[in-house]
Amino acid sequence: MILKNKIVAIKKFIINISVLLITCLFICLLLIPFEIILRLKQKDNERIMITSPPVIICSEEGRKIARGVKGEGTITVGNNPHIFYFETDTKGRRITPQPNMDNKELNCLFFGCSFTFGTGVNNNQTLPYYFGQLHPEIEVYNYGIPGASPQEIYLQSTQSEIFADISPQKPTLVIYTFISDHLRRLKGTLNLIFRAPKWVGCLPELEFINNRIINKGKFEETHPYLFSFANILNKSFAVKQLINYTQFDYPSPFINENYDFLYILLNETKNQLSTYFPDLDFVIFIYPEHCSTPATCPNLNYFMNLLNEKKDLRVISCEDKEMMGNYFRLKSSGKHIILDGHPSPECYQLFAEWISKELKSKKIIP
Template structure:
């Protein structure tokens, strides 16, 4: 105790400075909480200067007390926050925004807790996108009583079905109900109706969660057909819940992980992996992340390909159990290339190893402006019509081989 008193007395000025710095940091947090959702740049600057001040004081204190290890650790933290502050100025002193990552108070078996993103049943949505003064699209789409998009012109005399799973590409973002891939496949199929289970902004994990939430065959009148998973490369990043996707829109998405070589569902990203998700929430608005446009994990590896293909495999198994056949295909829809040839090779090797059938349409066209909505990167109606033709042709060839 006497040594501590002597130490404090010898470093009295340093301790006073530290106390003042802590008070200034506390006042920053009180002010921030009183503002609301936006934390203005000048308040963020106050925080950075306060932290730099505190770390500098601790570094000098440890250095003077010859606490070498503590001094070095403090110096590393000081340099890190110095870089964060410099990049804050480089980025133009941007504001930060408080975001609510909490989980809604819903029953455990509620569809939003089990499947994640979905649509309100028996609803008609009006979707508009404007680019400057130009209207990119102004469309309506209808949802049935079981949360899936309606495909018009259902024909009760048809004896087969085609099911579609995936994200906005399969859903038909920016398109009317009679312009989607599902609709065009139905129009070109003399004996099959289409069912559109796609949900915009989702990944492989959402598809599997749909199969596990309820028996989808009860929504399908026909007894034979095919299931198509319209795959988009970003589904991998969504299914593993990268920092960018998690903090932007997927914190309430279904979370799956491998446990002793087996795929298991572990709640949502928010509460199924609290440590990782918690760090993502703390890091995603840092200036270092923004300046370097960094995402975590930094790159895909074999464990990610294994995890995502295992989700596809479990979806296929669920489809087979519910519908009584194994005609379930992953479909590579043409899109902008966001992968290396090696990454695609590895992903396909996992599909082949797990005996997941796939149809590759990615090279049927070179995806660019004329195949997209005018002012948006999603496929237009004519592209879906063309892909429907190729999809049915390749399905027929696959079925003949089997």
């Protein structure tokens, strides 16, 4: 009787496994036509960026800018190439041409991602460049890293040698450009991992424990199975389209807890930089698109209220109606972005004027 029951159980197990395998095979057969169609369709819209020589290096402390390189970048969407030129100095900063002037009065350090580095534009078309043209009395430095995360910006601040050639006696201004994707990069969310596992895998995972920031290692090391799975799924156009269409994401990037952690990282970045530059102001520039289209950055008001309550970090948001109107007009003309969606030179020039106006009104600069 016992033997008979075991045989029945084995048969049921084999049947269940067979049904599961047949179901998986059936789903795969259904997906294959969609995969083929999407590959043909998306080929005309796929974004590819190549820099020669490579401008990004993956290190134990996250991604860094290659030092002392000069080269060309090509962004291709479909059959449309967009070419830009870049050059970095020996400290890993993008070179920013500036007006010659002796005895400059202030330092200005720009931090952020590709929106600061200036992906898709030349050295003389970036946000730091246009700001420097408006203020020849200020020495400008571009510490932007394409695809950077808030945790990489914090880790930059701990590397004293990249600031060694900047005068600590002068008043120093730090400008960080915030975009909503920084919250996804902060937590290494599934949406981001499945879209670009190699890039996200190099981002460092930080935690705030006992009033200390702990570097746990790169995301691909702290979540190896997830990244192995993501690397497989990433090869499927159907899966990527499904994730993009549904905007499926986990953990949710726009919860209060993540904004709190972002604040902690930025405040700790300020504190670290203050050890090199005692007279320092830290300013956050909120990317205006998040004000014109709130759905691009849910729960932003929580972060704004937090900044206004704490008062440790200054903020430039979208309250200036004149500048916001200028942005709307530029956006309606379609000239606010380049081929792949990064800001255009005209947009960076507007942002530089916007930041300059706000800094003067807050009496941060004369």
